[in-house]
Amino acid sequence: MGARDVSSLGRETSWDGVRAVVLGFGVSGFAAADNLTHLGAQVHAVADRATAAQQEKAELLEVLGARVDIHEGATQALPDDVDLVVTSPGFRPDSPLLRQAGTRGVPVWGEVELAWRLRAPGPSGTPAPWLCVTGTNGKTTTTQMLDTILRTAGLRSVAAGNVGLPIVEAVMDPAPYDVFAVELSSFQLHYTHSMGAQAAVVLNLAEDHLDWYDGDMASYAADKGRIYAGVERACVYNVSDPATEELVREAEVVEGARAVGFTLGMPGVGMLGVVEDLLVDRAFIEERATSAAELCTLADLAPDGGEPAPHVVANALAAAALARAHGVSQAAVRDGLRGFRLDGHRIAPVATVAGVTWIDDSKATNPHAAQSSLQAYDPVVWVAGGLAKGAAFDELVRSVASRLRGVVLIGRDRDVIAGALSRHAPDVRVITVDAPQDGTAPTIDGGPDLMARVVAAAADLAVPGDTVLLAPGCASQDQFTDYAARGDLFAAAVRGTSSP
Known part of the structure; x- marks a missing residue:
């Protein structure tokens, strides 16, 4: 069967029989698959993995008439007889299924285009x-x-x-x-x-x-x-x-x-x-x-x-x-x-203890965001590190070096930040906190005492009048569920509790 021309499809046109592959089954993927099914398209959703909640949604979609394949390798091959691919934003253009769509001339839309x-x-x-x-x-x-x-x-x-x-x-x-x-x-x-x-x-x-x-x-x-x-x-x-x-x-x-x-x-x-x-x-x-x-x-x-x-x-x-x-x-x-009130984990005050102010800006997941936060405080003890996503930190460190009392580093790419500090702020004291210390494998959300040790290290560096700022400049998923979990654990440790 030849591919159907989808260039003119919209709200007022019929989607009956349109063969749509939805790549990914996160928030945007499910929304696309659900609504395409509602419109009458023949939906085939594919994902390599899913949470328990997403599995339940997949079962619901199948009841409504969609086909859902969730297993390792499901996103590697484009099915036959496809008119349209709707991709979740996390998939790069060179992903196997999207490359195949390009070779076969199948249009690729994101959820926003849809x-x-x-x-x-x-x-x-x-x-x-x-x-x-x-x-x-x-x-x-x-x-x-x-x-x-x-x-x-x-x-x-x-x-x-x-x-x-x-x-x-x-x-x-x-x-x-x-x-x-x-x-x-x-x-x-x-x-x-x-x-x-x-x-x-x-x-x-x-x-x-x-x-x-x-x-x-x-x-x-x-x-x-x-x-x-x-x-x-x-x-x-x-x-x-x-x-x-x-x-x-x-x-x-x-x-x-x-x-x-x-x-x-x-x-x-x-x-x-x-x-x-x-x-x-x-x-x-x-x-x-x-x-x-x-x-x-x-x-x-x-x-x-x-x-x-x-x-x-x-x-x-x-x-x-x-x-x-x-x-x-x-x-x-x-x-x-x-x-208006800012959401949590965006330059959120946590506490003032012994004259030291503690701020949670865990949402600062890249160097530019961390730089904006650091420039709001002086002097500051900076808590940083995680997944750098290919970014460099030289410009950031150069711009805030005079503000830094000290730095606490965590996470997989902490050496990228450490290198920038050694080049542009060599006199600033740096403490690296690894997780865990007992030789066991790292656990999600950093293990039971990671943030407690981070806070203890930051308190060691700070003096009254300082601000301790969690503005990691990095993504969190190497050690935490997400940036919110990272911020919650930081705040809990500052307040002296063992859990968020």
Whole structure:
């Protein structure tokens, strides 16, 4: 049987008989398989492994008529008679099944591409617009800030994509949304071809996931830049990161779309920025040539007192720019940001003990994120290490060396960080904590006493007035279930407990 042309498939077309292979059975894979089955496609989902919860979902899908193969090697070969592959974002383009799809001319979509094609008319009679966020760091916080602002404005919004609800589930909701706040990773964007956001932002660009890109930073940046393709109103960029502006210059956008910068300094015309203690807008007001509109104060971003970290201010400006591009009022931006609270493990205070402040920023899973956190504290004892994902740490260490009281290193790639410290901060004391000490094999979540020993080592290095900062700059899965487990165990150890 010949392959069916799927190029025109969408929400209003028939999916009956479309032969779709779904690669991967995580959150996005299940969402794609479930909704394709609902639409009438012949779904064949494949994965190499699954959790118990995912196995239960697989059984449900099979009852609904899908075929699910979960076993080692299931993702190695593309079945015969396939019209479409929908891939989970973790699979590289050179994965065996995707290579075979390319050879046979079978289209490959990601879940985001599928979701874009499945959009339905919203309350206005047209599909609800997408406001899209990507970047190396700050994506989740910015997307959640944006969603909070949109909801404060009285809109039915949802944070979706790489955070919150899978985007396919969001667009298939029978109660239509007014607008979507969509976080997108470079992996998701790689497999997205036709999306055209109402407004989009690349927050920043720094080394991350280079193992996925075989060390090619240009390819990583190009995938990030896909978010600007087809933008209708505003391409938002980071004035302090010229690479993001260059991506805007290279983008093919809808005629009339504007470039809008955000900056922690005084904004020029067409930008959002900071004037004294105010976040202001010189992009979305008629009088922007001569004046600026107040959005909120710095204090609004730090409801518990103190100064907000610079990257929190930058995220707020980016979220505000996207919301303003959608037409949200200044008051809604202010009230939304004032009511926003960061998720756990993002520069989260844990305790102050004997004059030493302990901070959990376990979400800092790459050097750029760790650098942002480290620059908010001085002096600091830095807890770092894990899976470096091909990233280097020389620039980070060079920029924060004068702030470092000491460093505690953990994880598989700790020597990468140790090397950067020896080159750029040779006088800083470094303690390496291995797990476990009794000669047994490492266990998940670091063994029973890993974080207790990390905290003891950090306490050894710190003096009153210091901050101990868990900002690993690395992924966690070499020693922990995920970054949340790493942060929970750190916080528990600081508080003197044996478990989170």
